Amino acid sequence: MALNEFSLIEKYFSSLGKAPGVALGVGDDAAVLDISEGEQLVVTVDTLVAGVHFPHNALPSDIAHRCLRVNLSDIAAMGAQPRWFTLALTLPDPNEDWLRQFSQALSDDAELFNCALVGGDTTAGPLSITIQLFGTVPKGKALTRSGAQAGDAVYVTGSLGEASAALSLFGIGDQIVIDHEVEREILLQRFYRPEPRLADGLKLRDLASAALDISDGLLADLGHIAKASHLGAEIQLEQLPVKSWLKALAEPERIKEWVLSGGDDYELCFTVPQENCSAVDALIEQGELSAVCIGQMTNEPGVRCFSFEGNDMQRSLVNIEQSGYQHF
Amino acid sequence: MALNEFSLIEKYFSSLGKAPGVALGVGDDAAVLDISEGEQLVVTVDTLVAGVHFPHNALPSDIAHRCLRVNLSDIAAMGAQPRWFTLALTLPDPNEDWLRQFSQALSDDAELFNCALVGGDTTAGPLSITIQLFGTVPKGKALTRSGAQAGDAVYVTGSLGEASAALSLFGIGDQIVIDHEVEREILLQRFYRPEPRLADGLKLRDLASAALDISDGLLADLGHIAKASHLGAEIQLEQLPVKSWLKALAEPERIKEWVLSGGDDYELCFTVPQENCSAVDALIEQGELSAVCIGQMTNEPGVRCFSFEGNDMQRSLVNIEQSGYQHF
Numbered sequence: 001m002a003l004n005e006f007s008l009i010e011k012y013f014s015s016l017g018k019a020p021g022v023a024l025g026v027g028d029d030a031a032v033l034d035i036s037e038g039e040q041l042v043v044t045v046d047t048l049v050a051g052v053h054f055p056h057n058a059l060p061s062d063i064a065h066r067c068l069r070v071n072l073s074d075i076a077a078m079g080a081q082p083r084w085f086t087l088a089l090t091l092p093d094p095n096e097d098w099l100r101q102f103s104q105a106l107s108d109d110a111e112l113f114n115c116a117l118v119g120g121d122t123t124a125g126p127l128s129i130t131i132q133l134f135g136t137v138p139k140g141k142a143l144t145r146s147g148a149q150a151g152d153a154v155y156v157t158g159s160l161g162e163a164s165a166a167l168s169l170f171g172i173g174d175q176i177v178i179d180h181e182v183e184r185e186i187l188l189q190r191f192y193r194p195e196p197r198l199a200d201g202l203k204l205r206d207l208a209s210a211a212l213d214i215s216d217g218l219l220a221d222l223g224h225i226a227k228a229s230h231l232g233a234e235i236q237l238e239q240l241p242v243k244s245w246l247k248a249l250a251e252p253e254r255i256k257e258w259v260l261s262g263g264d265d266y267e268l269c270f271t272v273p274q275e276n277c278s279a280v281d282a283l284i285e286q287g288e289l290s291a292v293c294i295g296q297m298t299n300e301p302g303v304r305c306f307s308f309e310g311n312d313m314q315r316s317l318v319n320i321e322q323s324g325y326q327h328f
Numbered sequence: 329m330a331l332n333e334f335s336l337i338e339k340y341f342s343s344l345g346k347a348p349g350v351a352l353g354v355g356d357d358a359a360v361l362d363i364s365e366g367e368q369l370v371v372t373v374d375t376l377v378a379g380v381h382f383p384h385n386a387l388p389s390d391i392a393h394r395c396l397r398v399n400l401s402d403i404a405a406m407g408a409q410p411r412w413f414t415l416a417l418t419l420p421d422p423n424e425d426w427l428r429q430f431s432q433a434l435s436d437d438a439e440l441f442n443c444a445l446v447g448g449d450t451t452a453g454p455l456s457i458t459i460q461l462f463g464t465v466p467k468g469k470a471l472t473r474s475g476a477q478a479g480d481a482v483y484v485t486g487s488l489g490e491a492s493a494a495l496s497l498f499g500i501g502d503q504i505v506i507d508h509e510v511e512r513e514i515l516l517q518r519f520y521r522p523e524p525r526l527a528d529g530l531k532l533r534d535l536a537s538a539a540l541d542i543s544d545g546l547l548a549d550l551g552h553i554a555k556a557s558h559l560g561a562e563i564q565l566e567q568l569p570v571k572s573w574l575k576a577l578a579e580p581e582r583i584k585e586w587v588l589s590g591g592d593d594y595e596l597c598f599t600v601p602q603e604n605c606s607a608v609d610a611l612i613e614q615g616e617l618s619a620v621c622i623g624q625m626t627n628e629p630g631v632r633c634f635s636f637e638g639n640d641m642q643r644s645l646v647n648i649e650q651s652g653y654q655h656f
Contacts, residue, residue, distance in 0.1 A: 012431035013415065013445055021411060022444055031446035033412060033462075036364030043446060045460060047416040049453035083349060084361060087341065088375040088416070088458040103340035116350055117341055118359035118371060121458075125377035130416040130449075130458040132373060134361075 024144060028228075029074040029212050030135070032142045042135040042142060044074035050127035054192075055170050060098045061105035062192040063129065068109045070215070071133040072196035073266040077213040079143040079205040080135030082115040082198065088130040089122045113198065143204060143211040143270070148229035152209050152271040154295040155280065157197050159241040160218060164262020165249060166191035176250050183245060194266035200289055204270055207280055211270035217261040219320060221269055223303050229271075235295030237307040237318060260305070260320055271297055352472060356556075357402040357540050358463070360470045370463040370470060372402035378455035382520075383498050388426045389433035390520040391457065396437045398543070399461040400524035401594040405541040407471040407533040408463030410443040410526065416458040417450045441526065471532060471539040471598070476557035480537050480599040482623040483608065485525050487569040488546060492590020493577060494519035504578050511573060522594035528617055532598055535608055539598035545589040547648060549597055551631050557599075563623030565635040565646060588633070588648055599625055 024032035030044035048067050050056050068085070075082045087106070091098070110117060115133065166187040168176045178184045197213070204211060210229060214221045218240075226233045240259050247255055268291075272280050283289035298304075306315040352360035358372035376395050378384050396413070403410045415434070419426070438445060443461065494515040496504045506512045525541070532539060538557060542549045546568075554561045568587050575583055596619075600608050611617040626632075634643040 012427045013434075013448055022446055031412070031414070033446065035367070035369065039363070041363065041369070043412075043414060043462075045414045045416050045447055045458075046449050047418055047451045047453075047458065049418055049451050052451060052453050084359070084371075086359070086371060086373045086460060088373050088460075090375055090377055090456060099340045106341075118350055118361065119373055120341055121374050123375045123377050123380060125375075125380050125456060126454040128418060128453060128456055130373075130375065132414060132416075132460045134371075 024142065028145050029077040030080070030142075032078070032137070032144075034139075038139055039136050040139050040142060042075060042078045042080040042137050043132065044071055044078075045130060045132040046071050046074070047128060047130040056127075058192075060102035064102045064105035065109055065193045066191070067129045067131050068106060068113070068133075069194050069196050070266060071131045072113055072115075072198060073194060073213040073215070075133055075135040076196045076198040076201035077143065077211050077268055078135065078137060079141060079201045079208075079211065080137040081202070082113055082133060082135045084116050084118045085110075085131055085133040087117060087120040088132075089120065090125040090128040091122065092125070092127060113196065137205075141205050143201065143208055145210055145212050145225050145228035148210040148225055148231055148271040148297045149273060150231055150297050150299045152273050152297045153277050153280075153293050154222065154233055154235060154269065154271055154297060155291045155293050156214070156218065156241060156267050156269050157200055157289070157291045158195070158265070158267040159243050159246075160214070160265050160267060161242055161246055161255060161258035161262055162187055162190040163194065163264035163266070164217075164258035165246060167262075167264075176254075178249065183249070191264060194264070196266065197268045200268055200291070203283060203289060204268075204280075207272060207276045208270040209273050211268055214263070214265050214267050214269050216263045218269065219260050219303050219305075220263075225269065225271060226297065226301070226303060229297065232298045232300040232302045232304070233295060234298055234304045234306060236315065237305055237309075239292060239294045241292050241294075256320075352470065356473050357405040358408070360406070360465070360472075362467075366467055367464050368467050368470060370403060370406045370408040370465050371460065372399055372406075373458060373460040374399050374402070375456060375458040384455075386520075388430035392430045392433035393437055393521045394519070395457045395459050396434060396441070396461075397522050397524050398594060399459045400441055400443075400526065401522060401541040401543070403461055403463040404524045404526045404529035405471065405539050405596055406463065406465065407469060407529045407536075407539065408465040409530070410441055410461060410463045412444050412446045413438075413459055413461045415445060415448040416460075417448065418453040418456040419450065420453070420455060441524065465533075469533050471529065471536055473538055473540050473553050473556035476538040476553055476559055476599040476625045477601060478559055478625050478627045480601050480625045481605050481608075481621050482550065482561055482563060482597065482599055482625060483619045483621050484542070484546065484569060484595050484597050485528055485617070485619045486523070486593070486595040487571050487574075488542070488593050488595060489570055489574055489583060489586035489590055490515055490518040491522065491592035491594070492545075492586035493574060495590075495592075504582075506577065511577070519592060522592070524594065525596045528596055528619070531611060531617060532596075532608075535600060535604045536598040537601050539596055542591070542593050542595050542597050544591045546597065547588050547631050547633075548591075553597065553599060554625065554629070554631060557625065560626045560628040560630045560632070561623060562626055562632045562634060564643065565633055565637075567620060567622045569620050569622075584648070
């Protein structure tokens with residue numbers, strides 16, 4: 001969820017969510033609903049609009065992959081197992097070629113991630129896709145945003161900034177020059193086929209205290225965990241996972257912006273109580289989890305960034321201008 | 329669901345729905361999912377697009393009512409109890425006045441129909457609203473389209489044609505002249521605030537063999553039941569429930585078109601085995617159910633209309649040109 005979206009939904013719609021069976025309503029990556037004694041249903045919904053979330057000339061297969069995967073990422077961030085999804089498709093015209101390619105890609109990903117399309121609605125209108133995904137989780141085991149404690153370590157999976165860099169390939173923001181076809185392709189893949197961290201989410205169920213997926217940018221999203229947990233957070237810039245080849249693509253300030261404020265990476269950001277850190281680090285060492293510790297939760301509100309810049313013996317506070325993705 | 333929508337979804341997406349826990353997938357009013365020993369989850373999704381499903385100048389409150397109610401109608405047609413919903417809202421700009429009115433109306437209906445908003449996504453783009461609604465039903469009790477048998481009686485609830493007549497108030501199709509403000513208001517209400525037949529759906533759970541809500545027009549929707557049940561159907565035009573004041577608004581041919589092919593009434597069409605007809609008729613006589621028998625299921629494929637027109641001693645087959653609402 002983007003910042004404005006979050007506040008709009010909070011402001012106008014949060015009062016509508018009081019009812020029996022709602023374990024967790026509006027405001028997290030997904031809702032958690034009581035459906036049986038032992039299991040809970042995890043529900044998330046995301047809309048992608050042509051010209052807003054992907055370029056008008058995007059391939060139908062790329063759109064299908066991205067649509068399903070951004071929803072799968074929310075399910076991953078809850079530590080849940082994906083099960084079923086519905087598709088609401090709005091199309092300017094019933095182009096069969098488009099539909100064939102879109103449905104084939106969706107089918108491939110549905111099989112890969114083991115979830116089934118159970119319902120849908122197609123309507124005429126400007127191209128827009130809404131996917132609603134259902135997962136299940138053992139009762140009480142869902143990873144929410146609000147469980148962090150002061151002193152918990154903050155981790156992120158994978159690497160950051162690549163999806164944000166990809167936007168410049170679409171003519172959004174300052175242009176960058178990419179000589180290598182391979183790097184160009186990797187950036188586009190990172191944007192269109194984000195890897196939902198489903199296996200990681202399952203491993204973290206009993207280890208993490210809070211989690212979400214990074215869709216608005218690391219600072220904004222870690223801010224969501226901090227706010228929901230009534231805490232703050234501090235991170236160490238030198239610890240952030242950034243591919244070295246990405247660093248070569250632009251000026252350091254630009255890279256920092258991609259990594260801290262760029263959305264769309266769909267990596268997980270999660271917090272770990274100190275007593276569980278050795279177990280998490282063991283998973284990382286064994287190659288079972290691709291993640292790195294970047295900071296910790298604090299009692300001081302807000303998210304603060306530290307750096308050793310200019311003085312490698314003492315870290316200093318860095319002012320970051322947030323420029324993360326905003327809807328509207 | 330409209331005709332084209334149905335065939336598009338069938339053609340391209342039905343193969344994606346094979347998975348554990350899917351009791352009923354793409355192609356009915358809603359999907360049915362196994363969630364616990366005794367209960368099933370019923371899931372439906374509908375998108376409404378400005379300029380396609382409602383006029384661009386529609387009031388935010390009218391849009392909210394219609395969005396939630398068309399989904400509630402699908403849940404009613406399954407004989408299920410509404411529980412939760414999610415909202416995916418695409419807005420050209422974050423107009424707070426619009427949001428206040430929309431959310432207030434949504435809140436009123438959520439309370440009225442006892443269901444809670446549990447999640448959402450707001451994005452920038454052309455105005456479009458996707459609501460996904462979840463209901464629950466005792467295992468095996470969902471009313472599907474495929475359960476009818478030859479000889480079953482066909483019933484419809486309420487009255488038909490009013491929502492279709494309302495479209496002419498928006499300048500769609502031939503214009504009609506309505507002198508009375510009251511009638512004008514009733515037509516608009518029928519369009520914007522269709523009454524989801526939830527209580528009727530619950531009563532019919534143990535009595536009806538098949539059911540759906542009339543969104544594409546009676547002939548098309550009864551055709552869906554016939555096709556899904558591998559049967560045909562015949563109806564008697566004189567039996568169709570049409571308000572007398574509606575009949576005065578236009579020529580008989582026009583009225584027939586509204587009643588037979590006009591969508592958007594969201595009444596239930598259901599089939600009843602002969603042994604249950606006396607129980608259904610008793611509910612009708614006691615005022616517990618507003619419905620009327622209009623025909624029966626047959627072994628001959630297709631939906632055929634009969635009339636006593638011109639000869640009140642012998643009924644004759646009537647050719648109907650279908651002009652029902654089509655997406656795209």
